[in-house]
Amino acid sequence: MPFKDIIGLSWGALMAYRMRSFLTALGISVGIAAVVLLTSIGEGVHRFVLAEFTQFGTNLLAVVPGKTATFGVSGAIVSTVRPLSLADGEALARIDGVVAVVPVVQGNALVEAQSKSRRAFVFGVGSAVPTVWRIKVTTGKFLPAEERGTARAFAVLGSKLTDELFGGTNPLGQRIRVGQERYRVIGVMERKGQFMGFDLDDAVYLPAERALELFNRESLMEIDLLYEPGASVDRLVTDIKRALVSRHGHEDFTIITQKQMLDVLGSILDVLTFAVAALGSISLLVGGVGVLTIMTIAVTERTSEIGLLRALGAERDQISKLFLTEAVVLAGAGGLGGLAAGVALGQILHALIPGLPVQMSWGYALAGEVLAIAVGLAAGVVPARRAAKLDPLEALRNE
Amino acid sequence: MIRLQAIERRFAVGDEAVYALNGVSLNVEKGEYLSIMGPSGSGKSTLLHIIGLLDRPTAGQYWLAGKDVTGLADEERAQIRREKIGFVFQLFHLVPRLTAAGNVELPLTLAGLPREEREERVREILAAYGLSARARHVPSQLSGGERQRVAIARATVTRPEILLADEPTGNLDRGSGREVTGIDRVFGHP
Numbered sequence A: 001m002p003f004k005d006i007i008g009l010s011w012g013a014l015m016a017y018r019m020r021s022f023l024t025a026l027g028i029s030v031g032i033a034a035v036v037l038l039t040s041i042g043e044g045v046h047r048f049v050l051a052e053f054t055q056f057g058t059n060l061l062a063v064v065p066g067k068t069a070t071f072g073v074s075g076a077i078v079s080t081v082r083p084l085s086l087a088d089g090e091a092l093a094r095i096d097g098v099v100a101v102v103p104v105v106q107g108n109a110l111v112e113a114q115s116k117s118r119r120a121f122v123f124g125v126g127s128a129v130p131t132v133w134r135i136k137v138t139t140g141k142f143l144p145a146e147e148r149g150t151a152r153a154f155a156v157l158g159s160k161l162t163d164e165l166f167g168g169t170n171p172l173g174q175r176i177r178v179g180q181e182r183y184r185v186i187g188v189m190e191r192k193g194q195f196m197g198f199d200l201d202d203a204v205y206l207p208a209e210r211a212l213e214l215f216n217r218e219s220l221m222e223i224d225l226l227y228e229p230g231a232s233v234d235r236l237v238t239d240i241k242r243a244l245v246s247r248h249g250h251e252d253f254t255i256i257t258q259k260q261m262l263d264v265l266g267s268i269l270d271v272l273t274f275a276v277a278a279l280g281s282i283s284l285l286v287g288g289v290g291v292l293t294i295m296t297i298a299v300t301e302r303t304s305e306i307g308l309l310r311a312l313g314a315e316r317d318q319i320s321k322l323f324l325t326e327a328v329v330l331a332g333a334g335g336l337g338g339l340a341a342g343v344a345l346g347q348i349l350h351a352l353i354p355g356l357p358v359q360m361s362w363g364y365a366l367a368g369e370v371l372a373i374a375v376g377l378a379a380g381v382v383p384a385r386r387a388a389k390l391d392p393l394e395a396l397r398n399e
Numbered sequence B: 001m002i003r004l005q006a007i008e009r010r011f012a013v014g015d016e017a018v019y020a021l022n023g024v025s026l027n028v029e030k031g032e033y034l035s036i037m038g039p040s041g042s043g044k045s046t047l048l049h050i051i052g053l054l055d056r057p058t059a060g061q062y063w064l065a066g067k068d069v070t071g072l073a074d075e076e077r078a079q080i081r082r083e084k085i086g087f088v089f090q091l092f093h094l095v096p097r098l099t100a101a102g103n104v105e106l107p108l109t110l111a112g113l114p115r116e117e118r119e120e121r122v123r124e125i126l127a128a129y130g131l132s133a134r135a136r137h138v139p140s141q142l143s144g145g146e147r148q149r150v151a152i153a154r155a156t157v158t159r160p161e162i163l164l165a166d167e168p169t170g171n172l173d174r175g176s177g178r179e180v181t182g183i184d185r186v187f188g189h190p
């Protein structure tokens, strides 16, 4: 019996109990929709986070004080080690293949203008920020490169802070006060948006040297390095290690490459996506139990039909295939419905909550459909075997 | 064609043994028409089930077309049923959710015939039995006689070498039994 005839017979049987088949398939649909929706959100978050981290470029490398195995975004490492200094940064800038270096100190401070004041992020940085962090200055210019110990009291404002402090008026040349010091505004940065919850536009950029004083710190929190696109990261890491070890006496710092960070992030996010997929699979399992239930009932109900088919010469194998196909068609159709529903729900969710990143992944969708079919197969095996085992005559008597 | 030798069919009902058939031997040649008559419960259906390879004798031997089929494996028996035998069941056993046409088509589907041919043959045979107008009806919408004709059509649509018809004549007298009979028409008997 050709496969399309088996499908035809199975389909006919399913259509004879339309409502019941629909509801059973619906159980699978819910499971698949959950898998698709949850993985779409997981994948969306994944891409969102990676995009956040690569918006500053990919040829980046950071050095943070302290020997740690993980990467510290906050830089809040207890400083029992030698401070990471501006001089260290200058030394690193001289390494072959390094394009630019940004020393970083960050914190919070009250920023006061003539009439208004506001708490904002303070980035103590070097002149290379526009190059290394890929942020442009819209008006004025960025902090100039200056000799260590001579940094003038210049400040560059983020766009939001500018609006808050100066409204529509031109901030260039205006004086602001950060902590005890007065600064002259020499530039305004372009709008950059949020980064992992930090509003980069609600920030002020000061020379690192002055920020160290402001926060009363000895050590930089981080030194960011931009390297040439073709440069060998391994070689750079070796060179940086050698340079800093010779300055500090031992390895009391950690080098974080962008690749490392993205790898770690990527694998964490993969686990996350996988976990939500597994969560969705639980409802798929419940749908599978539904298919098993209905197929078990179907075999009992249609015992005499099975007997008749056997009497007409159907082999056990064919009976088994018929019921297995029914289960798979149920689950497969349910799966397709679930895919459509999952995608639609994702779109609706995205429309309702624009901030929620939703990224439908075809890989997971395909895996979801394969899973649905596998669930159908698994749920169909036992009823199908039971049907195939029936003795034709006894089954026929069952009327 | 059909040769039975000392066929016995014993059923175990509790501790008791019920003999539906005991020492039945018979010979049916190709082209022969044979009626088996007997009172209700005398074993007619049981005998037909054994000849139709739906049941196995508890003793004796059975040759079909010169071949000993007594101990044949399940799948081989299914193949013979499919290819050589048409069976009209005493209770018809039509599939309730399938139309008359759908019921008649079943054995052709199991035989693996292409769809166009199946439909063609179903149309022909339904017309031959005067069921064309009932093709789209399900069994519950058919009269008893119509159901029987559908059952006969289903048994003959594959043009089997052997046609076995189990008719419910046990509780009818000979005259009225004739009236519900459809098989005679197939064989052209009065």
Ligand SMILES: Nc1ncnc2c1ncn2[C@@H]1O[C@H](COP(=O)(O)OP(=O)(O)OP(=O)(O)O)[C@@H](O)[C@H]1O
Pocket (backbone or CB within 6 Å): B011, B012, B013, B018, B019, B020, B038, B039, B040, B041, B042, B043, B044, B045, B046, B047, B090, B168, B169, B170, B171
């Ligand atoms: N599966 C079974 N278990 C026990 N006894 C059975 C079984 N099948 C048939 N019998 C018995 O075997 C005997 C013959 O039954 P069978 O159905 O062959 O009779 P029949 O001649 O076809 O009768 P009718 O004309 O009423 O259809 C009966 O006494 C019946 O009770």
Ligand SMILES: [Mg+2]
Pocket (backbone or CB within 6 Å): B044, B045, B046, B090, B166
């Ligand atoms: Mg009988």
